[in-house]
Amino acid sequence: EVQLVESGGGLVQPGGSLRLSCAASGFTFSSYWMHWVRQAPGKGLVWVSRINSDGSSTSYADSVKGRFTISRDNAKNTLYLQMNSLRAEDTAVYYCARGIEEAFDIWGQGTMVTVSS
Amino acid sequence: AIRMTQSPSSFSASTGDRVTITCRASQGISSYLAWYQQKPGKAPKLLIYAASTLQSGVPSRFSGSGSGTDFTLTISCLQSEDFATYYCQQYYSYPITFGQGTRLEIK
Numbered sequence: 001e002v003q004l005v006e007s008g009g010g011l012v013q014p015g016g017s018l019r020l021s022c023a024a025s026g027f028t029f030s031s032y033w034m035h036w037v038r039q040a041p042g043k044g045l046v047w048v049s050r051i052n053s054d055g056s057s058t059s060y061a062d063s064v065k066g067r068f069t070i071s072r073d074n075a076k077n078t079l080y081l082q083m084n085s086l087r088a089e090d091t092a093v094y095y096c097a098r099g100i101e102e103a104f105d106i107w108g109q110g111t112m113v114t115v116s117s
Numbered sequence: 118a119i120r121m122t123q124s125p126s127s128f129s130a131s132t133g134d135r136v137t138i139t140c141r142a143s144q145g146i147s148s149y150l151a152w153y154q155q156k157p158g159k160a161p162k163l164l165i166y167a168a169s170t171l172q173s174g175v176p177s178r179f180s181g182s183g184s185g186t187d188f189t190l191t192i193s194c195l196q197s198e199d200f201a202t203y204y205c206q207q208y209y210s211y212p213i214t215f216g217q218g219t220r221l222e223i224k
Contacts, residue, residue, distance in 0.1 A: 035213075045153075045161065045204055047213040059211050095160055102208030103151035103166035110160055 002026035002106055004096050009111030016086050016115070022079040022096030022108055030054070030074035033099040036081050038092035039110075046092075049081065050099065064090075086115045119143050119207050123216035129224040134195045138219045140188045140205035149209035152181055152190045155218075156201045164203075165190065197223075 008020040022034070036048040049060045049070040058070050069082040079096050091114050097104035120143035130136050140150065148168035153161040163172045165181035168188055178193040192199055200223050205216040 044218045045155075045206075045215040047215070050211075050213075061212050101166060102149070102213065103163060103206070104153075104161070105163045105166075105172065107160035107162070 004098065004106055004108035006094065006096055006108040006111040009094065009113045011114045011116065012086055013117050014087060014115055017082070017084045018086065018113060020081040020083065020094055020096075020111060020113070022081075024077045024079065024098075027098070027106075029072075029077040033102070034070075034072060034079045035097045035099055035104060036070060036079075037095045037097055037104070037107075038090075038113075039095070040089075040092045043092075048094070050102075051079070083113070086113075088115050091115050118212050119146060119210060119214050121205055121207055121214050121216040123203075123205055123219045125219060126217065127220040127222065129222045130195055131224045132195050132197055136192050136195060136221065138190045138203055138205075138221075140183075140190070140216050142186045142188075142207055142209075145185045146207045146209035148184045149207055150181075150183070150188050151206045151208065152179075153204045153206065154199075154201045155204065161204065195221075 003025045005023045012018050033052050035050040051058050051070045055072045067085045071080045093110040095110045096108045098106040122141045124139050150168045152165040155161040164175050164179050169181045180191045203219045
């Protein structure tokens with residue numbers, strides 16, 4: 001079964017850090033670009049970041065540039081999002097998603113990140 | 118960034134109705150448009166990509182059309198499981214952007 005499973009979310013204080021993971025299974029992970037998308041409570045979808053198949057190229061939304069780092073370990077079939085200098089406005093469910101022509105055909109179940117003191 | 122505007126933001130319909138949701142891009146995006154369905158507490162599900170290509174496993178009552186700046190998602194005969202929120206997404210250029218969503222409710 002093709003699957004993405006996120007982990008690593010939780011409660012963190014403003015200014016803190018968190019690393020999200022996304023474990024892939026059921027497909028050749030190293031062949032696909034991967035993305036992170038977030039959704040604040042009661043709000044819409046916002047693209048956060050993407051990484052190409054071999055990890056050599058990345059892109060970020062302006063709102064997270066310089067604070068978040070996307071990476072991947074193709075040997076472990078795992079995608080990561082390192083989040084530093086977290087702000088209250090980063091509170092959201094974070095989804096990892098597989099890209100096909102930059103549409104997202106497979107999504108994880110999401111992991112909640114809450115930034116609060 | 119390309120702005121995606123959906124209309125309506127919400128509306129009510131009945132099972133069996135034909136419904137159309139529109140999505141307008143602030144600049145031309147060719148056919149680099151996808152549609153997603155999201156139910157409460159669940160991840161989005163890809164319905165259509167490349168503006169009109171039905172994702173595998175998605176019922177044929179869903180269809181998409183358009184190119185350039187104006188796009189539509191049509192559900193030909195609403196089923197109970199179709200009541201959800203729908204999002205369009207452009208992937209013509211970064212940053213990838215989504216519409217604000219259209220909430221489809223039962224009348």
